[in-house]
Amino acid sequence: MTRDEGLFGPRSVTWQMHGDPMMWVAGIRALWLQALHPRAVRGVTQNSDFRQDAWGRLRRTAHFVGTTTYGTTEAAEKAGARVRKIHRTLTALDPATGERYPVDEPELLLWVHCAEIDSYLNVLWRSGYPLTRSAADRYIAEHRASARLVGLDPATVPVNRAEMAAYFKEIRPQLALTDEARDVDEFLLRPPAHPLLVPAREVLWRSVAHLAYAALPPYAHELYGRRAPGGAAVTRELRAAGRLLRGIPARARWQLPPKHILRAVGRLGEDARPAPYKAGR
Structure with a gap:
């Protein structure tokens, strides 16, 4: 019987990379970058209460990435079908022209995709993940x-x-700092938190958010109007964060819900464990 390895499988670069803890920093970078496309960010802000359900949105995104990476082919296809179905029903309004447009326009989907994949690759590579150019x-x-x-x-x-x-x-040339992008920026700097968790937010979240913002390309810093350390300094910070997070045993990290990796290893065997050294094979 042929085992179902899903869309990518244990021999893919994706399988190895997506098990790395720096993916969380990369995901936040992607949100900052995606918000700079005026039409794309309107699709988010006009169709979701992201301020009240921001953590839920982040969890759903992480769940989608985990399912499509480590789930069965059927689970990945179902996850994609749900996303496409939701997007087909949504539109956004351009306040300057009065145009109403679907949020699943190919150019908008392509921007979200490229901003995400570029962020994952940029952050992991600069943080010391062992990638060759061909693996990238x-x-x-x-x-x-x-x-x-x-x-x-x-x-x-x-x-x-x-x-x-x-x-x-x-x-x-199409990117700009709109009011909607400012809202996303403000949220990412100070996401809502229970009063008892505010001190933790100030210490933990600020560190992660600072690093994610600093990892953006220079033109993004210019658009947001806030300077960031030079590229070499940011790379050093990313490497330090990578060493710290990768020092946490993988089995402990993978215990966090929803445990996509542990389920995949249980389904496919111990040889399916993601590991950085496998990415260059």
């Missing part, structure tokens, strides 16, 4: 699969670092 290209190419799940034609998606860089160069 493979990672980008593998995510034609996740692009298809959200409704994109895989043929339109960058398949290597050169194509990804060309995409960001082309899209940059």
